[in-house]
Amino acid sequence: MTPILPEIDHVAxxxxxxxxxxxxxxxxxxxPVLERRDVPDQGVEVCFLDxxxxxxxxxxxxxxxxxxxxxxxxxxxxxHHVCFRVPDIRQAMASLARLxxxxxxxxxxxxxxGLVAFLHPRSTHGVLIELLQKDx
Amino acid sequence: MTPILPEIDHVAxxxxxxxxxxxxxxxxxxxPVLERRDVPDQGVEVCFLDxxxxxxxxxxxxxxxxxxxxxxxxxxxxxHHVCFRVPDIRQAMASLARLxxxxxxxxxxxxxxGLVAFLHPRSTHGVLIELLQKDx
Numbered sequence: 513m514t515p516i517l518p519e520i521d522h523v524a525x526x527x528x529x530x531x532x533x534x535x536x537x538x539x540x541x542x543x544p545v546l547e548r549r550d551v552p553d554q555g556v557e558v559c560f561l562d563x564x565x566x567x568x569x570x571x572x573x574x575x576x577x578x579x580x581x582x583x584x585x586x587x588x589x590x591x592h593h594v595c596f597r598v599p600d601i602r603q604a605m606a607s608l609a610r611l612x613x614x615x616x617x618x619x620x621x622x623x624x625x626g627l628v629a630f631l632h633p634r635s636t637h638g639v640l641i642e643l644l645q646k647d648x
Numbered sequence: 649m650t651p652i653l654p655e656i657d658h659v660a661x662x663x664x665x666x667x668x669x670x671x672x673x674x675x676x677x678x679x680p681v682l683e684r685r686d687v688p689d690q691g692v693e694v695c696f697l698d699x700x701x702x703x704x705x706x707x708x709x710x711x712x713x714x715x716x717x718x719x720x721x722x723x724x725x726x727x728h729h730v731c732f733r734v735p736d737i738r739q740a741m742a743s744l745a746r747l748x749x750x751x752x753x754x755x756x757x758x759x760x761x762g763l764v765a766f767l768h769p770r771s772t773h774g775v776l777i778e779l780l781q782k783d784x
Contacts, residue, residue: 514678515677515678515679515680515699516677516678517677517679517699518700519699519700519701520659520699520700520701520702523656523659523730525773525774525775526774527773527774528773532773533773536771536772536773537773540747540748540749541651541652541653542650542651542652543651543653544651563651563653563655563656563732564654564655564656565655565656565701565702566656566701566702587723588774589773589774589775590727590769590773590774590775591726591727591730591774591775594659594727596699611676611677612676613676633726635672636672637661637663637664637668637669637672637673637725637726638661638662638663638724638725638726638727639661639725639726639727
């Protein structure tokens, strides 16, 4: 059986202060920064670090009305989600729904690096899982 | 600068019921099981799954007096730690202490696959980080 989620792309940590987090992860731990950008339509600032063989995404909410902001307010800084690359996100979502997994997104939406959708942690033993179909 | 934590080995999820978690992760999501074992001296049962290019570790506490059991009682199932392989754990721990990171373990202890030590989430923006020097 081929796993529906064949490969981890990144692990994401929610942070309250991007500069403080970068002082820790970039300056002291030494992870190279691959990319940093504001994503105003999602209400977050993100920064990707190279933690071979996957990446670390630091996410900071920039608005209060987002899931990331509510997560930070409720649980504090820490691990937020694990992202898996899939070759065809619509097909993966259909398979997951058929297997009884609860999808947060009914249809894929445009993320920073491609189409994304999230599985509800209720159906994955508490782990927020992101699916990513990378842009060509 | 070479990162002190050059490479992610696995991401770990704490679960309350290993059979239920395996029904989700192995049977429905299709991740191959690499290894499953009881670790009585640590009060946990662990199961490693292949989520290329890293592994997923499912951890279930088997005693109440462990950090994993307290984590589960307090926060519920979900992401527990991220493990980084290091070539020399004592050297990595000394570098991290010098840089102001708080270590939970003062000296490395024997884990399932080698010497391990944990960084306190207080000093890593809420992320429990494990260091692992793999057995030869």
